[in-house]
Amino acid sequence: MKRFRAVSIGLHLFVSVWALFVLAPVLWMVMAGFRNRLELFKDPLGLPTGLNFDAFVRAWNTGIANFILNSVFVTVISVILIVVTSGIAAYVLARSESKALKLIYVLIVASFAVPSQSVLVPLYQIISGAGLLNSLFAIVLPYAAYGIPFTTVLFYAFFLEFPRELEEAARLDGCSRLQVITRIVLPLSGSAIASAAIFQAVFIWNEFLLALLLLTDTSIKTLPLGMLNLRGQFSSDWPAIMAGVTIVTAPMLILFILAQRYFVRSLAGLGK
Amino acid sequence: MSLKTSRNLRNAGLNGALLAPALTLVLVFVLLPAAITFVGSFFSFGITSSAWTWAGMGNYTRAFADPIFWVALKNNLIIIFGSILSQVGLGAIIAAILDRGIKRGTTAYRTIIFMPVVISSVAVSLIWMLIYDPNVGSLNALVKAIGLTPPKLGWLGDPSISIWMVLVTAAWANVGFQMVLILAGLQAIPRELYEAAALDGAKGLKAFWHITLPGIRNILIVGVLITTIGGLKVFDLIFVMTGGGPANATQVMGTYIYLQAFNLGNMGYANALSIILLLIALLMGVAQLKLSRRG
Numbered sequence: 001m002k003r004f005r006a007v008s009i010g011l012h013l014f015v016s017v018w019a020l021f022v023l024a025p026v027l028w029m030v031m032a033g034f035r036n037r038l039e040l041f042k043d044p045l046g047l048p049t050g051l052n053f054d055a056f057v058r059a060w061n062t063g064i065a066n067f068i069l070n071s072v073f074v075t076v077i078s079v080i081l082i083v084v085t086s087g088i089a090a091y092v093l094a095r096s097e098s099k100a101l102k103l104i105y106v107l108i109v110a111s112f113a114v115p116s117q118s119v120l121v122p123l124y125q126i127i128s129g130a131g132l133l134n135s136l137f138a139i140v141l142p143y144a145a146y147g148i149p150f151t152t153v154l155f156y157a158f159f160l161e162f163p164r165e166l167e168e169a170a171r172l173d174g175c176s177r178l179q180v181i182t183r184i185v186l187p188l189s190g191s192a193i194a195s196a197a198i199f200q201a202v203f204i205w206n207e208f209l210l211a212l213l214l215l216t217d218t219s220i221k222t223l224p225l226g227m228l229n230l231r232g233q234f235s236s237d238w239p240a241i242m243a244g245v246t247i248v249t250a251p252m253l254i255l256f257i258l259a260q261r262y263f264v265r266s267l268a269g270l271g272k
Numbered sequence: 273m274s275l276k277t278s279r280n281l282r283n284a285g286l287n288g289a290l291l292a293p294a295l296t297l298v299l300v301f302v303l304l305p306a307a308i309t310f311v312g313s314f315f316s317f318g319i320t321s322s323a324w325t326w327a328g329m330g331n332y333t334r335a336f337a338d339p340i341f342w343v344a345l346k347n348n349l350i351i352i353f354g355s356i357l358s359q360v361g362l363g364a365i366i367a368a369i370l371d372r373g374i375k376r377g378t379t380a381y382r383t384i385i386f387m388p389v390v391i392s393s394v395a396v397s398l399i400w401m402l403i404y405d406p407n408v409g410s411l412n413a414l415v416k417a418i419g420l421t422p423p424k425l426g427w428l429g430d431p432s433i434s435i436w437m438v439l440v441t442a443a444w445a446n447v448g449f450q451m452v453l454i455l456a457g458l459q460a461i462p463r464e465l466y467e468a469a470a471l472d473g474a475k476g477l478k479a480f481w482h483i484t485l486p487g488i489r490n491i492l493i494v495g496v497l498i499t500t501i502g503g504l505k506v507f508d509l510i511f512v513m514t515g516g517g518p519a520n521a522t523q524v525m526g527t528y529i530y531l532q533a534f535n536l537g538n539m540g541y542a543n544a545l546s547i548i549l550l551l552i553a554l555l556m557g558v559a560q561l562k563l564s565r566r567g
Binding site: 025119224 | 274278284287290291293295297298300301303305308309312356365366369370372374380381382383385386387388389390391392393394395398399400401402403405407408410412413414415428433444447448449452453454483492501504505507508511512525526529530533534539542543546547549550553554557
């Protein structure tokens, strides 16, 4: 039993070291926000001496509230658009035997392989040509387009496994096609929808490249751009930068800790 | 027209209408731009000029003669293979330990290690820029505290190590994702298999080799695929932390395409680089799909 104990301690140690390595930068971020530039310069490893909120005020005044609103708007609209359009498409595709529709499915899967980096030039030209640069509505469309292939594949697999006998029984009981969907399929798809929505929400909330390309006006920038703004505005005023990053990151971390079961399940489902 | 064919036609129309929103978005914002990128890669044109001049294969031959293109490609490969080793490797080890190695504290460990996954990559970059900072960074202070000398040019300023420092940051951010993915696979392995193997005398590493690894083979391939695609598409960390510098030492395909297109105005050249990236992504995707089907 002694050997077993030593192994167990060793394993704990291994995981603890990585957990500490993960935790340290996060603590670092929060602590730097409470210190001032001189303290940080004199002793980079020191602890904050008190709860000094100056840096948080400076960071907040760069318009973080506005960036948050923009991000919430873009994320909510995009996720709804993705889940609704992909859900409908996947259901139709999964319930059809038609060859033409199978071809459409292949087309959607293939577009999953196109990295957004390889369409930057035409995407910029299409959006700017349509006069939609710097519009929050405009960025929702490419976000949706890049979320749809993956979500459709996910829902397609889900609907293929969905017990069709339930749907057929409901049809025999006199339900219309629409009623089958609203009364049978939707209520039983909650977990699949939540998984897809969480995954896309995390992705869009943090999306940087397309936002950088299509949103140049400060008033409509989303959070990732807003954080980059901090760096531009404060250059080496690290307490202010870290205070801003903390303001943005802390709510996400708290949300994650409260709802981590759903986050984890959402991402773990990808392996299937 | 018989009743049945008219119903089929009506159904086809309905199906078309239901598919239209998803299909239109994908066509207009993914597939059409990909086609335009391909066509545009045979022309040269600037960001504002509407005049396209035929360049033939010029943009492609230019890429193969461009040393920075090769640096960028090499860096993508470093990130891909480095991330597979560090992220999938560590993720698998930690997942295996949490699954069967230890009993107490697994939820706490999982929560902490997964945490960076929900942090925006720009935030991750900024946090690590502070850690690597030559004046106020904690890494310099730590290295000095144990009696070593930090690199003169700074962790991100020294071209011989900067890409590796980005790799460390990427591992910090993504090991948790791989851990959760693999952990889900591990937990799907029936416990009875281990019990039966234990009766036959297979325990510890032997059981790991004969039961655990085959059980998560497909999940590992998915993890490697996600890491490979992520490594090809890497942009945010590099753009924010180093901007591709110093002296292009950390340039990757994503940042180099962006630089050529939107800073230097070489849209045609950027298109050719984009198509090369797209082809590599397709090749790697197909190769790994084939690999996972064989199992």
